[in-house]
Amino acid sequence: xxxxxxxxxxxxxxxxxxxxxxxxxxxxxxxxxxxxxxxxxxxxxxxxxxxxxxxxxxxxxxxxxxxxxxxxxxxxxxxxxxxxxxxxxxxxxxxxxxxxxxxxxxxxxxxxxxxxxxxxxxxxxxxxxxxxxxxxxxxxxxxxxxxxxxxxxxxxxxxxxxxxxxxxxxxxxxxxxxxxxxxxxxxxxxxxxxxxxxxxxxxxxxxxxxxxxxxxxxxxxxxxxxxxxxxxxxxxxxxxxxxxxxxxxxxxxxxxxxxxxxxxxxxxxxxxxxxxxxxxxxxxxxx
Amino acid sequence: xxxxxxxxxxxxxxxxxxxxxxxxxxxxxxxxxxxxxxxxxxxxxxxxxxxxxxxxxxxxxxxxxxxxxxxxxxxxxxxxxxxxxxxxxxxxxxxxxxxxxxxxxxxxxxxxxxxxxxxxxxxxxxxxxxxxxxxxxxxxxxxxxxxxxxxxxxxxxxxxxxxxxxxxxxxxxxxxxxxxxxxxxxxxxxxxxxxxxxxxxxxxxxxxxxxxxxxxxxxxxxxxxxxxxxxxxxxxxxxxxxxxxxxxxxxxxxxxxxxxxxxxxxxxxxxxxxxxxxxxxxxxxxxxxxxxxxxxxxxxxxxxxxxxxxxxxxxxxxxxxxxxxxxxxxxxxxxxxxxxxxxxxxxxx
Numbered sequence: 055x056x057x058x059x060x061x062x063x064x065x066x067x068x069x070x071x072x073x074x075x076x077x078x079x080x081x082x083x084x085x086x087x088x089x090x091x092x093x094x095x096x097x098x099x100x101x102x103x104x105x106x107x108x109x110x111x112x113x114x115x116x117x118x119x120x121x122x123x124x125x126x127x128x129x130x131x132x133x134x135x136x137x138x139x140x141x142x143x144x145x146x147x148x149x150x151x152x153x154x155x156x157x158x159x160x161x162x163x164x165x166x167x168x169x170x171x172x173x174x175x176x177x178x179x180x181x182x183x184x185x186x187x188x189x190x191x192x193x194x195x196x197x198x199x200x201x202x203x204x205x206x207x208x209x210x211x212x213x214x215x216x217x218x219x220x221x222x223x224x225x226x227x228x229x230x231x232x233x234x235x236x237x238x239x240x241x242x243x244x245x246x247x248x249x250x251x252x253x254x255x256x257x258x259x260x261x262x263x264x265x266x267x268x269x270x271x272x273x274x275x276x277x278x279x280x281x282x283x284x285x286x287x288x289x290x291x292x293x294x295x296x297x298x299x300x301x302x303x304x305x306x307x308x309x310x311x312x313x314x315x316x317x318x319x320x321x322x323x324x325x326x327x328x329x330x331x332x333x334x335x336x337x338x339x340x341x
Numbered sequence: 342x343x344x345x346x347x348x349x350x351x352x353x354x355x356x357x358x359x360x361x362x363x364x365x366x367x368x369x370x371x372x373x374x375x376x377x378x379x380x381x382x383x384x385x386x387x388x389x390x391x392x393x394x395x396x397x398x399x400x401x402x403x404x405x406x407x408x409x410x411x412x413x414x415x416x417x418x419x420x421x422x423x424x425x426x427x428x429x430x431x432x433x434x435x436x437x438x439x440x441x442x443x444x445x446x447x448x449x450x451x452x453x454x455x456x457x458x459x460x461x462x463x464x465x466x467x468x469x470x471x472x473x474x475x476x477x478x479x480x481x482x483x484x485x486x487x488x489x490x491x492x493x494x495x496x497x498x499x500x501x502x503x504x505x506x507x508x509x510x511x512x513x514x515x516x517x518x519x520x521x522x523x524x525x526x527x528x529x530x531x532x533x534x535x536x537x538x539x540x541x542x543x544x545x546x547x548x549x550x551x552x553x554x555x556x557x558x559x560x561x562x563x564x565x566x567x568x569x570x571x572x573x574x575x576x577x578x579x580x581x582x583x584x585x586x587x588x589x590x591x592x593x594x595x596x597x598x599x600x601x602x603x604x605x606x607x608x609x610x611x612x613x614x615x616x617x618x619x620x621x622x623x624x625x626x627x628x629x630x631x632x633x634x635x636x637x638x639x640x641x642x643x644x645x646x647x648x649x650x651x652x653x654x655x656x657x658x659x660x661x662x663x664x665x666x667x668x669x670x671x672x673x674x675x676x677x678x679x680x681x682x683x684x685x686x687x688x689x690x
């Protein structure tokens with residue numbers, strides 16, 4: 055039953071990657087923005103939650119709940135003040151701005167929190183596991199996976215069943231025409247980035263509770279997240295979950311063969327999917 | 342009687358100035374301490390990488406975030422040549438260029454299937470895959486890395502002559518040699534890019550950059566052009582990477598494939614200086630070095646400033662510092678624009 059265990063653990067790991075990727079997928083799908091600072095913003099949110107826990111003595115969940123509106127405001131501000139000014143047909147300006155932001159956030163965190171690796175204390179949850187008969191799974195990975203599904207369901211609900219979601223989809227399909235219909239794309243973009251930052255906070259909570267983190271780990275998380283988004287296809291949130299699971303399973307399977315191959319196996323799975331389907335598995339929108 | 346030319350008086354003046362600067366640069370080790378030579382080595386190699394990335398992104402429209410793959414593979418191929426084949430490090434630099442070229446072929450096959458943002462991320466993933474594979478290569482130190490053996494670094498070709506010429510120690514002689522090679526490399530790379538942009542190929546590149554469909558309509562083979570630019574850039578990046586690690590004489594997968602050092606900084610240099618011009622990277626590398634020197638004692642504040650500076654430039658001067666200067670003065674030190682030259686046309690109004 056070794057392979058079943060690998061598969062289940064891989065899927066649960068995929069939940070974490072999908073959580074990293076959900077916010078990115080939303081932003082990328084709506085405004086084609088490649089946010090190279092996404093990974094560093096996750097780490098930033100993790101430090102925000104950690105500060106709430108250590109400084110104010112809050113439980114991680116309460117700290118994350120408080121951090122969410124703060125991150126929403128930051129995301130909104132970032133989009134309104136900076137990113138909206140560089141969005142356009144050319145992908146280079148937003149790419150460069152977010153690259154600059156990535157380096158700035160990383161080094162700002164380094165200055166504020168040092169390079170020591172930290173962890174958000176999760177109490178009894180940390181080592182807890184659940185015996186499901188055939189396999190034993192950790193409670194934390196299971197909660198991560200459940201949160202990823204809930205987050206994607208919530209985002210999809212927002213996307214397909216609300217007026218705001220209609221504005222998101224319209225702007226995603228054709229920002230100019232959406233503008234003619236009375237939608238202001240820049241306002242829509244700012245709200246979308248704000249929502250993405252709320253999801254980022256949730257991802258940061260699990261990132262911080264599951265393993266140690268330090269200011270430098272953002273870019274690696276960004277790559278996994280981007281792979282999940284691209285495998286899934288532009289604008290498809292369930293696709294992003296599928297992408298996360300593919301990366302997670304590939305990594306766990308690689309690690310089962312040789313621990314040094316874990317990360318490599320995930321990247322190779324991405325390359326294979328890209329070779330077969332350059333637009334991803336379930337693209338909703340065209341780019 | 343009338344002809345098309347890219348030649349201007351500013352252009353000719355620049356060529357003379359560059360010639361003088363290069364000659365002065367060659368003689369510089371006679372009068373400057375070792376620290377200055379090392380700084381100059383750093384500036385010249387970063388400038389080379391910046392010119393190459395500028396060719397890729399600024400002219401070729403290929404926004405690669407994975408150039409560290411070619412720096413790393415070039416450096417590792419050089420180490421392999423020295424440690425496994427017993428080559429002289431200077432000769433092994435060429436091996437670095439070849440290895441990067443070899444890696445660029447499958448990379449291009451894969452990455453050219455992807456568009457825009459996907460291309461950027463795809464190249465980054467390939468760089469990561471290359472790093473992880475190289476980290477498995479136990480003969481070259483695996484994940485922890487290795488150093489060039491002493492017997493290899495102590496008899497690099499030409500260092501004896503340099504020691505005799507300047508009366509310096511062996512390590513300083515090695516720095517001088519590396520500096521000269523860096524000077525030669527930056528002149529050759531910049532010169533080739535300048536030549537390329539003034540040739541038919543450069544015209545085609547500019548056409549593709551401005552409008553792909555229109556360029557295709559007038560007969561430009563866009564696919565072949567992008568292949569050519571990507572392969573040339575990869576080989577030159579590999580040579581630069583190999584040279585950088587001849588000077589440091591120590592390698593590890595983290596250092597050789599560092600996305601920050603070999604891609605982020607390079608992009609900042611190009612952006613701050615001005616993308617799509619040959620002058621831009623030159624201005625950019627000077628600003629980069631000045632910032633680095635001024636904030637050297639403040640650790641991570643320096644990188645934070647650099648990141649924020651890149652954002653500010655992108656917001657307020659998208660064409661970079663050189664773009665500002667050029668727009669004010671109309672100056673083009675490396676003119677690539679074609680103009681009609683000949684006698685003044687009489688008549689008309």
